[in-house]
Amino acid sequence: MGQLFALRCLAGLWMEGLLTIAEAKVGAKPKRDAERQANQSALDRLPAGISATVDADQRGADDDGSVRWGTPLQGHFNDPDTCESQPDTIAPGWAPLEIGNTDASNVCFHLNLFGAVARWPYGDETLTIMQTRPGTLIQGWRFGDPTPDRVMDDLVEFSNWIATGRMLGPKMMRVMMRGAD
Template identity: 40%
Template structure:
């Protein structure tokens, strides 16, 4: 998916220029580290990402700024342990707000994620309006609250590639990210038609 996306971007001069700028920002540490970690986090950092991973990052970033994707931070109060310490991570996730139910896959035998996060009632996420709001420190992206029906999404703990986050957004309708050193769970959802059905289908499988 990421390689195909890279090819598509390079066909367009404007998209290729945007990708080059994104790579410069990732290498130079211009972008907010916490925001990058939510999209993708690797041991060597985003400055070492392959062009295909930078393309996946850019696709998610533009999806968030355009309102195609939305997000919400859910407080946990603790950062994750190593991905392999699944029981400890499950114990921490049990402290999530009662709206959410998080399950760590203890086996993870060829699983498509580290677990799942689901919710049984509608939740509110922040969608970009595409309009910047001026502040003393610069321009802050404007957002509006959007209600998302009950559903479920894959859970990715610690390190993960941007391409994997993008895959979950496009195929499963969203993903819950809990990066290392972060005390919030970041829930990304795809707001495009059909994505809600994918989240509901995942919730039904989890409940069965």
């Protein structure tokens, strides 16, 4: 249920137009975690202005490394009024790097804590950088702005919905809580 909740969070951020996504061609697919040097070599070929560092140990780390970019990245966001992609820019900065498989909750964790995350999933030759959009409600929530936040309000409502069993119904809740009747 936690991953479903996190996935709902990510979908909500995208649909509300609160994420900008930029992509950079790596030209190779990531290898398994044990092949960190090969992953680093592939990421060393990122386009000019973007660099990645793969954590050499990854023992208990919250991420697989980091990505930095010194120039603005061209990306896009979802316009919630039209549900169409619109051009946007990601300002120079950095993001934690997640290579291969990762949980939706890790992506949410990084977006919440750092405002950005870089993903290079298994089977893909593209590095995707996601950043919360400056001046949006999620940025205000991250930095303690007391303005009501419709995204966080929706997420609270969704978590209450799950917690009270409305999603599963009373019979299924009984089954899950104490076994089948």
